[in-house]
Amino acid sequence: MCRLTLCLLLLVGVSVGVSVGVSMGVSVGAHLTPGTHHIQRRQAAPRGADISTSCLRCICEARQCDWQQGCQGGACGGYRITEPYFNHSNITTEVPLYGDRTFETCTVDPKCAITVVRLYMRALATDCDENGTIDCDDMMLTHYYGIEGCIGVRDYAEFTNDWARYSACIGSG
Ligand SMILES: *[C@@H]1O[C@H](CO)[C@@H](O)[C@H](O)[C@H]1NC(C)=O
Ligand SMILES: *[C@@H]1O[C@H](CO)[C@@H](O)[C@H](O)[C@H]1NC(C)=O
Numbered sequence: 001m002c003r004l005t006l007c008l009l010l011l012v013g014v015s016v017g018v019s020v021g022v023s024m025g026v027s028v029g030a031h032l033t034p035g036t037h038h039i040q041r042r043q044a045a046p047r048g049a050d051i052s053t054s055c056l057r058c059i060c061e062a063r064q065c066d067w068q069q070g071c072q073g074g075a076c077g078g079y080r081i082t083e084p085y086f087n088h089s090n091i092t093t094e095v096p097l098y099g100d101r102t103f104e105t106c107t108v109d110p111k112c113a114i115t116v117v118r119l120y121m122r123a124l125a126t127d128c129d130e131n132g133t134i135d136c137d138d139m140m141l142t143h144y145y146g147i148e149g150c151i152g153v154r155d156y157a158e159f160t161n162d163w164a165r166y167s168a169c170i171g172s173g
């Protein structure tokens with residue numbers, strides 16, 4: 001016989017161990033769909049990291065960092081930010097200075113757009129290549145492929161022109 005609290009602790013210990021073990025092997029789940037896998041994977045794979053200045057610059061360079069083109073095909077400014085990405089950053093509630101900005105007025109303004117990317121990465125940068133660290137390569141992939149879509153695409157992404165520009169930028173410091 002064991003005391004109630006001790007039994008509970010043992011049960012919790014066992015189930016955490018099992019779910020972490022299981023979710024390490026699981027890679028992709030629908031991010032916006034609440035569900036068991038979603039919760040398990042969140043516990044196992046940490047998200048979010050502060051983005052460096054050089055990383056910010058090179059993610060912009062990946063698509064040539066063109067601020068003149070405005071919004072095209074639903075993607076705006078040098079960072080090609082989309083509306084779901086903008087909304088997900090919570091910039092209008094997180095940063096009083098930008099409280100009255102909209103998707104269109106923020107993302108074409110370099111300072112506002114950079115703040116969106118910073119907030120987004122701080123909370124949502126993903127270990128896309130699943131090697132245990134979140135670095136600028138992961139942020140590049142998170143930015144252009146999404147927090148779910150970036151998982152496992154690195155080998156493919158490395159053959160794109162985006163990656164060649166990003167890589168040249170990061171390599172040159
Ligand atoms: C983003 O948020 C705005 C304001 O709440 C909303 O009108 C819009 O539909 C949202 N867009 C997306 C893609 O979720
Ligand atoms: C924005 O808020 C939502 C809802 O609270 C949260 O799920 C999301 O992680 C937040 N995004 C950032 C970038 O903090």
Ligand SMILES: *[C@@H]1O[C@H](CO)[C@@H](O)[C@H](O)[C@H]1NC(C)=O
Pocket residue numbers: 129131132133135137138
């Ligand atoms: C993870 O991969 C990155 C390249 O994206 C590499 O720089 C880093 O050293 C790797 N980390 C580990 C722990 O293997």
